[in-house]
Amino acid sequence: MRLRFEIGILLFVLGVGWCRLAAQSTVLTVVDEATGQSLAGAEFRWQSRDGKAGGAISNSMGKAHIRIADSADLEVRLIGYAPLTRRIAPGGHPTIFLSPDPLSLEPVVVTAQMEAGTISESVYPVKVIDRRRIEAQGAVNLRDVLRQELNVQLQQDQILGTGLSLQGLSGQQVKIMVDGVPVVGRENGNIDLSQLNLNQVERIEVIEGPLSVPFGTDALGGTINIITRKTATDHFNATARSYVESVGQFNADGAVEAAGSWGAIALSGGRNFFGGYSENESGRFRDWKPKEQYFGGLNYSRNLRQWRLKVGSDYFQELITNRGALRAPYYETAFDDEYFTQRLDQHLHLKGPLSGRWSGDIVAGINHYLREKRSYLKDLTTLESQLLADEEQDTSRFGLYMSRGNFTRTSPGAWSLQLGYDAQHQTAFGSRIDDRSQAMTDLAAFGMLRYQPRDWLKLQTGVRGSYNSNYSAPLTPSFNLWARSNSNWIFRLAYARGFRAPTLKELHLFFVDINHNIQGNPNLRAEYSHHGSAAVERTWVSEANLLRVQGRTWYNDLNDQISLALANGSTNLYTYQNVLRSRSGGTTLTADWKREGWGVQLGGSVIGQSREFIEAGDAPWVFSGEGTARLNYEWEWPGIQWALFYKYSGRTPQVTVDSEGNFSQFTLGDFHTLDLSASRSFLKNRFHCTLGGKNLLNVTSIANPGPGGVHSGSSTTLPMNWGRTVFVNLKWNLK
Numbered sequence: 001m002r003l004r005f006e007i008g009i010l011l012f013v014l015g016v017g018w019c020r021l022a023a024q025s026t027v028l029t030v031v032d033e034a035t036g037q038s039l040a041g042a043e044f045r046w047q048s049r050d051g052k053a054g055g056a057i058s059n060s061m062g063k064a065h066i067r068i069a070d071s072a073d074l075e076v077r078l079i080g081y082a083p084l085t086r087r088i089a090p091g092g093h094p095t096i097f098l099s100p101d102p103l104s105l106e107p108v109v110v111t112a113q114m115e116a117g118t119i120s121e122s123v124y125p126v127k128v129i130d131r132r133r134i135e136a137q138g139a140v141n142l143r144d145v146l147r148q149e150l151n152v153q154l155q156q157d158q159i160l161g162t163g164l165s166l167q168g169l170s171g172q173q174v175k176i177m178v179d180g181v182p183v184v185g186r187e188n189g190n191i192d193l194s195q196l197n198l199n200q201v202e203r204i205e206v207i208e209g210p211l212s213v214p215f216g217t218d219a220l221g222g223t224i225n226i227i228t229r230k231t232a233t234d235h236f237n238a239t240a241r242s243y244v245e246s247v248g249q250f251n252a253d254g255a256v257e258a259a260g261s262w263g264a265i266a267l268s269g270g271r272n273f274f275g276g277y278s279e280n281e282s283g284r285f286r287d288w289k290p291k292e293q294y295f296g297g298l299n300y301s302r303n304l305r306q307w308r309l310k311v312g313s314d315y316f317q318e319l320i321t322n323r324g325a326l327r328a329p330y331y332e333t334a335f336d337d338e339y340f341t342q343r344l345d346q347h348l349h350l351k352g353p354l355s356g357r358w359s360g361d362i363v364a365g366i367n368h369y370l371r372e373k374r375s376y377l378k379d380l381t382t383l384e385s386q387l388l389a390d391e392e393q394d395t396s397r398f399g400l401y402m403s404r405g406n407f408t409r410t411s412p413g414a415w416s417l418q419l420g421y422d423a424q425h426q427t428a429f430g431s432r433i434d435d436r437s438q439a440m441t442d443l444a445a446f447g448m449l450r451y452q453p454r455d456w457l458k459l460q461t462g463v464r465g466s467y468n469s470n471y472s473a474p475l476t477p478s479f480n481l482w483a484r485s486n487s488n489w490i491f492r493l494a495y496a497r498g499f500r501a502p503t504l505k506e507l508h509l510f511f512v513d514i515n516h517n518i519q520g521n522p523n524l525r526a527e528y529s530h531h532g533s534a535a536v537e538r539t540w541v542s543e544a545n546l547l548r549v550q551g552r553t554w555y556n557d558l559n560d561q562i563s564l565a566l567a568n569g570s571t572n573l574y575t576y577q578n579v580l581r582s583r584s585g586g587t588t589l590t591a592d593w594k595r596e597g598w599g600v601q602l603g604g605s606v607i608g609q610s611r612e613f614i615e616a617g618d619a620p621w622v623f624s625g626e627g628t629a630r631l632n633y634e635w636e637w638p639g640i641q642w643a644l645f646y647k648y649s650g651r652t653p654q655v656t657v658d659s660e661g662n663f664s665q666f667t668l669g670d671f672h673t674l675d676l677s678a679s680r681s682f683l684k685n686r687f688h689c690t691l692g693g694k695n696l697l698n699v700t701s702i703a704n705p706g707p708g709g710v711h712s713g714s715s716t717t718l719p720m721n722w723g724r725t726v727f728v729n730l731k732w733n734l735k
Contacts, residue, residue: 026091028056028064030076033097038062039078040264041230042098043116046088047412048072055353059303061259066306077108077116111180111205111225112214114408114418114450114460115359120490123450123460123480124211125535125552129204131229136632136643136677138692138727140243140251140272142176142204142226143193147673148645150603150628151208151588153652154193156719158289159322159339161192167208168584168609169221169556173500173527175211178226181347182218184400184426185369186503195318195341197295199241199253200268202229209554210498210531212476213446213462214406216422220498220529221556231257231264231301238734241270245694245727248275253295263302270295276321277722279700284323284334288722293318307352316343326380336378336385342370357411364403371396396430398504416450422464428504434520438508441469442501448478458482470507474499474528490537500527506562506576518564521576529558546594555585559614583610583621599632609653622653638680643692645675669703671720690729698724 030042042058048070056064068090076084081098088094106118107128119126129145139145143162146152153165163171172189175182176196183191204226211219236258243251253270272293276286299312322337348364375392376385387393401424408418422444429437448462460480466473478496485491502524509520533554540547561580567573586607593600604627612619631644652668677692704718 026066026068026088027093028058028066028074028088028096029093030058030062030064030078030096030098032081033099039081039098042076042078042096044074044076046072046074053357053411054306055359056306057303057308057352059259059264061261064303064306107203109205110227111207111223112211114416114448115410120484120537120539121482123458123482123492124207124209124494125492125533125550127206127208129206131202133643134198134201134204135688135690135729135731136641136679136692137645137675138243138245138677138690138694138729139198140249141194141198142196142224145198145204146193148628148630148647148675149206150590150626150647151586151605151607153649155190157188158287158719159320159337160187160190162194163188163190164193166222167554167556167586168607169558169582173218173221173498173529173558175215175217175219175223176226177215177223178345179228179347179349180225180363180404181345181365181367182215182400182402182424184367184398185341185343185371187371192341194291195293195316195343196226197253197270197272197293197316198226199270199295200228200255200297202227209494209533210478210496210529212496212498213448213464213478214420214422215404216424216442216444216464216466217499217501217526220500220527220531220558228299231259231266231299235259240732240734241730243727243729246725247277247722249273249727263300266297266299268297279723283325285325286323287719290321290323291318304352307350310347310349312347314343314345314347316345317341324378332379332381334378334380335388336376338372338374338376340370340372340374342368344368354407356409358407358409360405360407362403362405365400367400367402369398394430394432396432397428399427401425414451414453416452418448418450420446422446426504428508432509432511433504434508434510438504439469440501440504440507442473443467444473456484456486468501470504470522471502471524471526473501474526488539488541490539492533492535492537494531494533496531498529498531500562502526502562502576509576517572518574524562524576525560525578527558527560527562527578529556531556544595546592548592549590550592551587551589553585553587556583558582558584579613581612581614584608597634597636599630601628601630603628624652625650641679643677643679645673647673649673666704668718671699671702672697673699673721686733688731688733691727692729693724693726695721695724 028044030039032039039062040058044056044064046066047053048068054066056066058064071087071089074086074088076096076098078098084096084098106120107130108116109119109122109126109128110116112124113122119128134145137145143154146164147154151167155163164174165171166174170189171191172186176191177183204224206224208222211223215223238256240254251272255266255268257266274291276290277288278286295316297312297314301310318341320339324335327333346366350362353359373394375388377388378385404422406418406420410416424442426440444464444466446462446464448460450458450460452458462478464476476497476499481493483491506524507520507522509518511518533552535552537550559581560578561582562576562578563580564574565577565579567575584607586605588605590603606623606625608621608623610619610621627648629646633642649671651670674696675692675694676696677690679690681688699721700723701717701719704716
């Protein structure tokens with residue numbers, strides 16, 4: 001008996017020793033084939049002959065460690081480079097050379113994907129706005145870059161900022177995220193796009209249509225995911241940037257990055273200043289209010305074996321000054337308002353392989369938002385300011401505590417599975433919130449299953465179930481089909497149900513004074529929508545040319561839409577109610593042609609909308625059209641890159657409904673937007689200069705015969721842009 005025991009121990013020790021010897025550590029290094037520079041963030045996926053699989057991500061030195069016991073097939077992907085597949089053996093230190101392929105390479109997308117893949121491979125139609133385009137446009141914030149985007153309509157409020165509509169659905173039905181963490185702080189239903197700076201952004205991914213299964217509320221019209229840049233690939237790197245625009249905008253920002261075996265750390269910060277603008281600047285009042293912003297961020301990342309960890313904190317503050325007109329009869333005083341906004345966002349991202357063919361992707365965030373309105377009586381003779389009574393002031397605070405995790409199993413076979421959770425806790429504080437504070441908790445589980453029996457066919461279905469502490473959350477399903485023919489035709493079909501949760505403001509607002517009687521409604525139901533779309537794409541590739549043509553049509557049916565409506569005529573009480581139904585549909589056609597040094601993109605769309613009270617019956621459909629054109633040219637000899645951006649926004653019919661269900665229709669005027677820029681690098685790419693002109697057709701406002709906005713001034717015009725300007729954007733790379 002003792003002999004058997006000793007033999008068993010010996011075999012166990014030998015087996016463990018053999019396994020340790022068999023599963024040898026292999027160190028992979030990935031570099032740019034042209035420059036020899038180490039590349040961080042490259043994704044490695046491997047599968048060995050014994051059926052085992054795994055993955056890793058290169059660190060700031062371009063290195064990744066994997067353990068394999070047998071030879072394995074390795075796939076390497078990195079945005080901006082052609083994907084590469086090769087066979088590797090256990091042990092050793094192979095170097096992987098990736099080659100840039102700007103003509104035929106498609107960007108890799110990550111938003112709502114089971115695994116990172118190219119745009120053509122995604123079951124969703126994804127738009128990617130990369131860093132190169134952001135700099136060519138001279139875009140400072142998200143407003144600047146989306147103003148030239150097809151199917152995106154911007155609305156400007158001079159106090160609340162810039163909102164958007166996507167595919168005919170308003171901004172409160174569009175989810176905006178930064179690295180997968182939702183942005184908080186909606187004012188009048190919209191996130192102010194001008195508060196989302198792009199100084200540290202790598203790219204922006206836009207998906208039109210519901211993504212309520214992976215992302216939950218607000219994602220029924222579309223999702224915009226802002227993806228920040230990776231940390232430095234060298235031991236030390238520093239950048240500085242300045243931006244000047246002739247309208248009176250002066251911006252400066254910078255970043256310092258360091259990396260080593262301990263990980264990588266990045267510190268960034270900056271200031272944006274805008275002095276205000278009016279076509280008639282004879283008085284104190286400005287149509288576009290003076291604005292000052294400060295922002296900064298601290299991020300740390302490192303590889304934990306095969307996992308990638310990134311944590312960080314970002315701070316933002318903004319002050320908008322609304323100077324009033326001088327008061328009669330002596331014109332010595334004026335009422336001034338200050339609007340102060342503060343954001344503090346913490347985030348954590350953990351991604352890597354699990355056992356077997358499973359991988360995990362976990363995002364967590366803590367976001368705080370503060371908005372203060374401060375009203376003063378300004379004495380222009382003494383320059384003293386007197387704070388007005390408390391009823392003229394307003395302070396709101398919102399908080400978001402969230403975590404979302406995706407756990408994905410992919411395999412060489414036909415089936416892939418993703419399971420996930422989404423937990424959110426929201427808070428609201430303020431004098432206009434019932435009991436001055438409210439909270440809401442949402443817990444959800446979701447799953448997506450993909451069946452790919454052939455390389456040319458993908459079927460994907462998903463479902464999300466939720467529990468919410470304040471309202472009844474709907475069950476949310478989705479279905480997607482992707483197919484590719486031998487002649488490079490790609491077809492997509494989709495059905496999805498989306499939803500938008502009532503906000504804490506809609507549930508618990510309490511704004512009652514001598515002039516207002518507006519109260520929230522704790523019995524609101526979630527808005528829900530049905531979405532259907534079909535898309536077709538064809539690509540022609542030759543030795544020197546790439547032509548891609550895409551067509552898409554969609555339909556949205558949004559029910560139980562929440563709107564402010566009169567509840568009691570005798571007390572003039574207004575409250576939020578599920579009283580509206582909105583429908584939208586449209587067709588988009590784009591063509592993208594690339595040739596050595598040249599890039600041309602043309603696009604056009606027609607969007608129809610219908611909005612009605614649920615009990616009022618069918619409402620008329622109204623239609624509008626858009627067109628875009630982009631031209632890029634790289635002039636090789638002097639090294640200058642030219643870029644032209646043009647958008648036509650057609651006459652847009654609008655339908656309004658009063659509290660009694662009466663419709664009125666009016667049409668916003670059409671307008672054209674044209675920007676032009678030229679950029680060049682110097683001193684071995686360490687210095688980059690972009691010179692350009694914005695709003696070259698000098699469109700400042702459009703006709704608005706309908707009711708004006710709260711802060712839009714005259715109801716006969718609607719502000720769109722400040723006047724024609726020129727800008728200079730300078731960037732120094734000080735590594």
